[in-house]
Amino acid sequence: MKHIISVLVENHFGVLAHVSGLFSARGFNIDSLAVGETDDPTVSRMTIVAQGDDRIIDQIMKQLNKLIDVIKVQDLTQEEMIERELVLVKVTATPASRAALMQIVSTFRAKIVGVNPKSVTVEVTGNESKIDAMLELLRPFGIREVARTGTIAVSRASELSTNGKDVSSSSSSAKVSKKSKTKKSKK
Amino acid sequence: MAELTGAQILIESLKQEGVEYVFGLPGGAILPTFDALYDSGLKLILVRHEQGATHMADGFGRATGRPGVCIVTSGPAATNTVTGLATAYMDSAPLVCITGQVATHAIGSDAFQEADVIGITRPVTKHNFLVRDVRQLTRTVKEAFYIAGTGRPGPVLIDFPVDVSRAKCEFQYPKEVNIRGYQPKKTAAPDSEQIEKAAEAIMQSKRPCLYVGGGAVASDAYKEVLELVDKTGIPITTTVLGLGIFPETHPSSLRMLGMHGTVYANYAVQGSDLLISVGARFDDRVTGKIDKFAPHAKIIHIDIDPSSISKTVKVHYPIVGDVKPVLKELNKLVKDKRKQIKDWLTQIEEWKKKHPLKYREGDGQIRQEYIIEKVGELTDHKAVVTTGVGQHQMWTAQWYQFSSPRSMITSGGLGTMGYGFPAAIGAQLGRPGETVVCIDGDGSFQMTMCELVTASHYKIPVKIILMDNGHHGMVRQWQELFYNRRFSGSQLGPSNPDFVKIAEACGVFSLQVSEKEQVVPALEKALKHDGPVLVHCKVAKEDNVYPMVPAGHALDQVMDMA
Numbered sequence: 251m252k253h254i255i256s257v258l259v260e261n262h263f264g265v266l267a268h269v270s271g272l273f274s275a276r277g278f279n280i281d282s283l284a285v286g287e288t289d290d291p292t293v294s295r296m297t298i299v300a301q302g303d304d305r306i307i308d309q310i311m312k313q314l315n316k317l318i319d320v321i322k323v324q325d326l327t328q329e330e331m332i333e334r335e336l337v338l339v340k341v342t343a344t345p346a347s348r349a350a351l352m353q354i355v356s357t358f359r360a361k362i363v364g365v366n367p368k369s370v371t372v373e374v375t376g377n378e379s380k381i382d383a384m385l386e387l388l389r390p391f392g393i394r395e396v397a398r399t400g401t402i403a404v405s406r407a408s409e410l411s412t413n414g415k416d417v418s419s420s421s422s423s424a425k426v427s428k429k430s431k432t433k434k435s436k437k
Numbered sequence: 438m439a440e441l442t443g444a445q446i447l448i449e450s451l452k453q454e455g456v457e458y459v460f461g462l463p464g465g466a467i468l469p470t471f472d473a474l475y476d477s478g479l480k481l482i483l484v485r486h487e488q489g490a491t492h493m494a495d496g497f498g499r500a501t502g503r504p505g506v507c508i509v510t511s512g513p514a515a516t517n518t519v520t521g522l523a524t525a526y527m528d529s530a531p532l533v534c535i536t537g538q539v540a541t542h543a544i545g546s547d548a549f550q551e552a553d554v555i556g557i558t559r560p561v562t563k564h565n566f567l568v569r570d571v572r573q574l575t576r577t578v579k580e581a582f583y584i585a586g587t588g589r590p591g592p593v594l595i596d597f598p599v600d601v602s603r604a605k606c607e608f609q610y611p612k613e614v615n616i617r618g619y620q621p622k623k624t625a626a627p628d629s630e631q632i633e634k635a636a637e638a639i640m641q642s643k644r645p646c647l648y649v650g651g652g653a654v655a656s657d658a659y660k661e662v663l664e665l666v667d668k669t670g671i672p673i674t675t676t677v678l679g680l681g682i683f684p685e686t687h688p689s690s691l692r693m694l695g696m697h698g699t700v701y702a703n704y705a706v707q708g709s710d711l712l713i714s715v716g717a718r719f720d721d722r723v724t725g726k727i728d729k730f731a732p733h734a735k736i737i738h739i740d741i742d743p744s745s746i747s748k749t750v751k752v753h754y755p756i757v758g759d760v761k762p763v764l765k766e767l768n769k770l771v772k773d774k775r776k777q778i779k780d781w782l783t784q785i786e787e788w789k790k791k792h793p794l795k796y797r798e799g800d801g802q803i804r805q806e807y808i809i810e811k812v813g814e815l816t817d818h819k820a821v822v823t824t825g826v827g828q829h830q831m832w833t834a835q836w837y838q839f840s841s842p843r844s845m846i847t848s849g850g851l852g853t854m855g856y857g858f859p860a861a862i863g864a865q866l867g868r869p870g871e872t873v874v875c876i877d878g879d880g881s882f883q884m885t886m887c888e889l890v891t892a893s894h895y896k897i898p899v900k901i902i903l904m905d906n907g908h909h910g911m912v913r914q915w916q917e918l919f920y921n922r923r924f925s926g927s928q929l930g931p932s933n934p935d936f937v938k939i940a941e942a943c944g945v946f947s948l949q950v951s952e953k954e955q956v957v958p959a960l961e962k963a964l965k966h967d968g969p970v971l972v973h974c975k976v977a978k979e980d981n982v983y984p985m986v987p988a989g990h991a992l993d994q995v996m997d998m999a
Contacts, residue, residue, distance in 0.1 A: 260618065264555060264567070275560050305747070312744035318564040318584060321618045412617055 252281065253307050254333060254403045257296040257314055258322040258410050261287060265319045269296060272317065278302065278310050282335075282400030293321065293412055297402045322410045326403050333403035336375045338363070339385065342392030343370045351391055358384045369394055377401075443571040443602040444473035447535070450578035451479060453610045456506050458482055458497065458866050460490040464510025465550055466537030469602040474508070482866070482895060485887040487514045489859040491521020492885065495530045495592075496860030499846045500821055501867040502657065504531040504585040504593075511537040512550030515596075516557065520853060522592045523561040527850025528678060529655060531590035533581050534562075540600040541569055554596050563591030571604040576611055583614045588621030589742040590655055625741055625759035627766055635713075635737045635754045636770035642711035644733075644781045645671045645774070648694065648723075651678030651849070652716015652740060653760045658682070659842040661764035662715065668768060670775035672785055674702035676717050677834050678849040684840035686818065691785070692794075695723040696986050697831040700792035703984075703992040705785055706731050713737045716760045719749045720850070721988075729991035739763050792984070794835055795998060802977035803953050805829055805904045808960075809836040812874060812902060815960050820872040821864050823847065825857040825881020828910035831982045833876045855884025861899040862892055872900065872964060879905040879929055879936070886939065892969040893944035900963050901945075901971040903936055906978045914981045918996075930978070940971040947971040 259265045266285060273280050281299040288295050300310060307325065314323045326333075343351055348370075355362060355372055358380065364371035374384055378401065385393070441449065447470055451459070460482045463471040474481060484490040487509045494505030509518060515536040525532045539548040555567050564584050566577045577595060585593040639645060653662055662682055666673050666689045673683055674691040685692050691702035703725075706712060712734040717723070724730040727749055737754040738746050746755045756763055775782065796806035809832055812820070818838045823846040824830040830847055839845050846864055848856040861875035882903055892899055907930025916924050940947035946966055948959045950973065963970040983998040 263569075264559075267556065268559060271559050309744065309748060312746075316742070316744050318616060318619045 251301070251303070251327075253300055253302070253325055253327045254331065254401060255298045255300060255310065255314070256324045256326050256403060256405075256410060257298060257320060258288070258412055259294050259296060260319040260321065261292050261294040262319070265294070266296075268317050268319060269298075269314065272313055273300075273310075276309070276313060278306065282398070284400035284402050286402075290412070297400070299401050321412050324405070324410050326405055329408065330406040331403050332406060333377050333401050334375050335378065335381055335401045336373065336399045337381050337385075338371055338373055338397045339388055339393060340364075340369050340371045340395040341388050342368065342394060347391055351388075354384070354387050360384065440605040441608045442469065442473065443568075443574055443597070443604050444469035446571065446574050446606070446608050447578065447597065447602070448473045448477045448479060449608055450575050450610060451506060452477070454578065454582045455503070459506050459508050460484055460493040460497075460863065461508035462487055462490060462510070462514065464514050464537065466511035466539055466599040467508060467597070467602075469599065470508060470535070470537065470597065482862070482891065484859070484891055486885070487517035488521050488855070489885050489888045489891065491518045491532065491534060492524065492853075492856050492859035493863035493866075494532045494534070495521060495525045496823060496846055496863030497867040498525070498531040498590070498863075499528075499860070500843055500864035502531070502655070502843070503867075504533045504582055504590075505863055505867070506533050506535070508535045509537070510550065511539055511554070512552045515554040516552055519557060519561060522558055522594065524848050524851045524853040524856060525592040526561050526563065528848065529590050529651060530592070531585045532592040533585050534592060534594045536594060536596050537602075538567070538596045538598040541598045542600070544598065554594070558594050561592070562594045565594040565596065567596045568598065568601050571601050571606045574601070575609065579611050579614055580616060584616075584619060588619070588624065589652070621741075624743065624757055625762070627758035627763040628756065629766065631754065631756045632763060632766045633770065635756060636767055638711055638735060638737060638754055639669070639671070639713065639771050640774070643778060644708055644710040645669075645713060645778065646691075646705045646709040646711070646734075647671050647673040647713045647715065648676070648706065648717055649673060649679045649682055649715045650676040650717025653679060653682045654716070654842060656716060656741070656760035657842065658716075658761040658764055661761055661768060664768050665764055665771070668773065669771050670773060670778070670782065671713070672705055672782070674698065674705065676720070676723055676849070677845070677847060679717060680834060680845035681839040681842050685838045686840055693834050694992070695720075696725070696988070697835065697982050697984065699794060699835070700984050700995050700997060701785060701788035703986065703995060704788050706734075707991070707993045708784070709734045711735050711737065715739050715764070716741070718745045721749075724750065725986050725990055725992040725994075792997065797977075797980070797998070801953075803950065803956065803974060804980065805832045805906070805974075805976050806836050807953070808902065808904070808956055808974055808976070809833050809876060811957055811960055812876065813837045815957070815964055816872055816874065820844065820874045821846065821868055823857040823861040823864060823873070823875045825877045825884075826852045826854045827878050827881060827912075828906070828914065828980070828982050829876055829878040829881075829904040831911075854881040857881060858899075858901060859885050859888050861901070862888060862897050865897050865899050873898075874900045874902060876902045877904065878910060879903065879907065879933055880909040882936075889940060889943035889945050889969075889971075896968055898966070898968050898970075901969070902960070902963075903971055903973050904976050905933065905936065905973060906976050906980070907933060908978060910980070911982070913979070917979075917981065919987070936971065936973045940973075945969045945971050947973060950974040
């Protein structure tokens with residue numbers, strides 16, 4: 251199953267290599283990885299889309315947590331979230347096909363952001379299924395180039411804070427003990 | 438306040454961390470640091486090869502629980518540390534390695550003796566740092582020692598560019614560490630609710646078995662493990678890295694489990710209904726075929742590293758925490774089980790009687806098992822023992838009968854041949870006044886024997902018991918059993934050097950043993966000798982280590998000696 255994992259990391263040199271190195275060393279697959287600074291310039295957020303069964307995702311979460319430069323890890327798939335990806339698609343456009351193309355663009359609330367005699371470049375944002383559907387419809391026109399940002403996501407309700415680590419994966423058995431611990435400290 | 442150079446700041450920082458010995462070898466990019474080291478009061482142990490420096494620091498760390506330190510130059514020196522770092526990483530040994538680096542402006546230009554050390558060592562260190570600004574240096578050193586020595590310990594590398602070592606700033610050593618992403622104290626604190634559940638499971642179990650590993654050693658939980666066993670009467674087996682955490686002379690000891698573990702330890706694990714894993718990580722050499730491992734058992738797993746839990750086997754009662762405090766709490770909740778599990782204990786006694794460890798005798802050849810048994814007796818099972826990797830290592834695990842903590846220092850995870858001798862040097866410096874014995878094989882020893890010079894120069898009184906069977910014995914064993922006796926590349930005999938002469942040439946006293954009767958007198962002489970010794974033992978050439986569970990088999994599918 252596909253999981254979207256949000257990771258807050260120290261914003262310094264080498265952190266991306268640490269995270270991506272972990273995935274390659276342990277044989278985990280990354281579908282996409284997007285990184286950017288947060289409102290706190292010392293912290294970056296990585297959004298990682300990875301595939302795997304519960305055991306693998308559990309290991310990914312725990313191994314990420316183990317990295318010294320990782321501040322917080324959250325499996326967003328476990329909660330209500332908003333996910334988006336931005337894609338630029340350059341599509342072949344002839345005078346004859348332009349009208350049909352425009353129709354698809356407006357149906358998907360996408361934008362034409364570049365035009366030249368032989369092609370147009372479309373910008374579309376959305377979740378994975380929307381993007382896939384749009385690309386499917388554009389394919390017959392002739393897709394010349396695609397650039398995707400990779401998914402970024404946030405939880406609708408909870409926020410990832412930078413105060414200390416916690417694992418919030420669902421299947422994690424270790425989490426059980428951690429949760430009860432936080433409960434206790436509140437008492 | 439006067440300004441110091443980066444190199445001086447590094448040395449002062451090491452002093453602040455209580456460092457006494459530094460294992461290393463100089464070179465271009467680390468020259469300013471060696472210059473600062475020269476009259477600093479820190480003691481340099483100059484090695485002959487950087488791999489040796491890392492194993493020494495590792496041996497020091499395992500023998501004391503405090504990070505060992507090595508300092509080497511950039512490029513080839515740094516790449517020579519990789520094996521040592523990986524060895525320490527696999528076995529969670531605390532170590533701080535400082536490598537010189539080319540000047541910051543030259544990084545990435547393929548400069549002379551440049552290597553991407555941060556990139557190369559990333560997968561074999563717990564963490565690594567590149568110091569780009571001298572003002573970051575003290576904090577980096579403080580964090581490096583903190584990370585190496587706390588939580589699940591491990592090696593940490595600091596890459597130290599030569600221009601940073603020359604740059605100046607004020608020296609002020611931080612008092613505290615605060616790393617947002619690393620708070621081992623939080624994970625180390627035990628969770629009472631989980632411990633209560635585990636205690637309940639222990640009290641209800643009919644066939645419980647303790648399985649204890651290196652995590653218990655790292656946690657210094659010797660007393661707590663002993664108390665748990667004495668209080669409940671539950672039988673206990675250890676991994677190779679767990680050896681020493683529980684006296685093997687104790688009646689509840691099942692000794693080591695796994696591929697070359699005792700038959701009764703493996704039977705006990707396979708027959709148990711509750712396996713209590715304490716600071717062990719279910720390595721494949723321990724579990725054998727994973728889906729046939731402990732098939733009837735519920736599993737309690739106590740580990741400081743959450744990622745160890747349910748990594749290879751499904752755990753029913755996970756407890757994330759430091760072994761020592763967890764066991765302290767657990768010991769309050771458990772009671773004597775001897776009556777309740779009487780049948781189980783009787784069964785185990787039967788297995789012990791039926792399948793004892795044994796070795797061949799009477800054909801005039803010297804058996805490694807015999808020598809190791811005698812080393813055990815002559816040192817009262819209390820020496821610090823290091824080993825290389827292979828047959829002699831497994832026989833040491835089987836026959837020494839470890840009885841004190843931090844007494845078995847061996848490369849269990851990575852299986853690094855050549856580890857034992859330099860590790861013994863480090864261990865000896867960490868535990869002066871104690872007997873340190875390196876039991877090594879001819880194959881392993883030749884990988885790092887250049888450090889004979891180091892032992893001799895600094896008069897480090899390690900006792901090397903060299904088991905010379907003229908083979909890569911474990912390779913030979915596998916070829917005999919699984920490769921149709923095609924001994925490809927496993928024969929050393931024809932080309933082995935004269936080890937006695939080599940030792941003597943390096944200034945190390947040495948003894949030759951070629952008859953069984955010579956074993957005890959030679960060992961006695963070696964143990965009494967005030968200085969490093971090499972005892973060259975010409976042992977049986979074609980012995981196999983038994984019992985053996987062939988790779989990929991269940992633990993109860995044991996090949997034993999006829």
